[in-house]
Amino acid sequence: MGWGLVRGGTRLPRAVRLLVVARAVNRLGAFSLSFLTVLITTRFGAGAAVAGCVSAAFGVATIPSRLAGGRLADRIGRRRTIVLGLTGCAVAQLGLAAADSLATAACWAVLLGLVFEIYEPPSQGLIADVVAPGEQVRAHGLLNAALAAAGMGAGLLAAGVGRWDLRLLFVVDAFTCLLCALAVRLFLPADRRVAAAATDQASSVAPWRDAALLRMLAAGTLLAVIYLQIMIMLPLTLDHGGLRPSDAGLLFTTSAVTITAGQPLMRWRRLAALSAPAAFTAGHLLLALGLAGYGFAHGLLAYLTSTVVWSAGDLLLVGRAYTIVASLAPAGGKGRYLAVYGTSWGIAGVAAPLAGTQLLEHAGPAGLWSAMALACLLLAALQPALLRATALPRTHHERRPAAAELSDGSTR
Template sequence: MFALVVEPWRALPPTVRLLIFARAVNRMGAFSLPFLAALLVQGGQFSLPDVGLLLGLFGAATIPSRLLGGMFSDRIGPVQTMVAGLIGCAVFQALLGADLGKAMTIAAVIGLGLAFELYEAPSQTLIADLTPEPTRPQAYGWLGAALAGSAVAAGLLAAATGSSNLHILFLIDALTCMAAAGLVGWQLRAVAVPEQQASLDSAARPWRDPLLLGLFGINTVFASVYLQVPAVLSFSVLRYSAPAADAGLLLALSAAIIALGQPILQRGPAVLRQPLSALIWGYVMVGLGFLASAMSQTIGQLAWAIVVASVGDLLLLGHAYSVVARIAPVQARARYFAVYGTSWGLAAMVSGPTMTALLETGGSARYWFVAACAAFTLAATQAYFNTWIKRALK
């Protein structure tokens, strides 16, 4: 088992392994964000409506953050952009942890949103630049697996350190951001990227590329469903008179499958390692998992349903980014990744109201059934869209 994990990991370029490790360190430290609302209310300076508005502003700020990350990466370089984003996150996290008053807290929340996504597009671009095309799905898969594993560790750290003072969480997060910035800036300062990356291609227009917009639309629908899964799980376990905290165990199970399944997938059938076909089967498996969740009658059946959906997540992991890297001009990869990534921000704005409407009308079973229908529709749409992509890439 150890060799099964180590050999595919060692097959990645050393700089890519370092990049994934730094991203995992940063993600593991980002256990403070789920407590942002509690921190704002704790001091008594903000009412619940104020907190809702501030969280909305934070979410809205992450959209230009990701676009700026793509633009800066193409202009000044991916490493410099990543370091700037990590340092910015550290500064604003430290301000939140220091509790310097209401006005500074508002500025820090908005500033954190503007810095929060700067790292994403440059890191995805570097992986594409430094990894041969046939192994890009594996590289992006390892990135996703590392983030999934780090999310589990983040939850444990939050439980261990957040019981006494929430401000400590934000100060620790600031330190991990600085550690990741130092690791990236020092170890990748002389990384070599393709020569085409040195000049900004002004002719590239990601918002006008029909292939990218198709992928953007598909992922927006998927993300609108996927982002609400943790919340819906909490309602689902209550149907069986189980503690709501059991949803955390199911999420940990899902993360473990994604993290441990990556090296196994790399030795699986070739059709599941080809990005375009893997996307179709991934949506199918997610749909089957959601459908099983709607039909489950016990917490054990729900757990098996989550396992099936997690296998679908594993198949989806990294393959969409590989397709984006394939269709993007080399000089504009970061901007393509940035535009594609904003689909998550758009989904975050619409998924909440959709979830509450479905839960109010039919409970969690209704939500799972609608989510399953959406996943099956995405599988069919992806299959149709793949013919366009293949024709364009010939």
């Protein structure tokens, strides 16, 4: 049986469905980073600024991690790279859980950053390889829905386990990383040997010289800063307002429920027919409204309502940027292009904790979340123009076929 696209849009390729299941297993424990700053402040007695610096160091380390993941994905294959990255994450998570000093915890946080993003470019590259461009938003939507469904259990698990000991969150995260790595190794199609000609072609890819990609990277970095504020600053915001930081797990679960329940709505003709500029604009406006609600929330119910609103915006945004970036890449270069775009999360990982902790300390929750809402409004205004510029004719590389095939007979 081939691993190519099932025609007619009725069913996604088996490789994508298996990847979705494996990543969902990993997502069940992928909540620990949201509590890294809280762990630093509560276990080691550090201030918010120190915790922000540790998170920023983690963010710096994810930049070479993402680039290495893209290069490895194009050279040694998607499956090997995913397994390598997940195994490294598990080791580093266990190191953080066992750390007995602030310096040791900071070192493990940096090491975690160096492996944390390795599996992302091959995961996204696999979808781009086997799914036609017209189906890629749907494929990313399926992945996001599965991660959100798993996130329901993750949020509840975080809320429960976090009340005992925050270090246990990192242990559970490590365990699910290993489970995901095992599932990928056993069930995803084997990597094919890369021909010398393909290796030479991949080596000639120059994503940092592609103006269209760099424009996408700029917008993606701002959006990543916004998302990371939710991950990193929401527990601290709750603590600032007299609520339990672990209640962030309930909010993440609410987001997951919203995203999962909203997936069928995305099949409605009007929503499915939205152009990319319209979807980006509407999504960013909903994000702005929800995050503005965080700034003036007093009580858990208000936080829950705001979470539902911004999560509805996330539904409209997921997967669209990665589909556009994959379409920009030359043959043999999707992993590198997706990796360069993915460095937006590393850059944001540096900026978000530094800016977020300073905003929270000097402007309070209202100032922090109002600033994020304004950033969303900026993206809503600029994204259509950016997409029009990205769609201009491109002559610097040869276009690759709409979807590639992965074969059962790949060499192991």
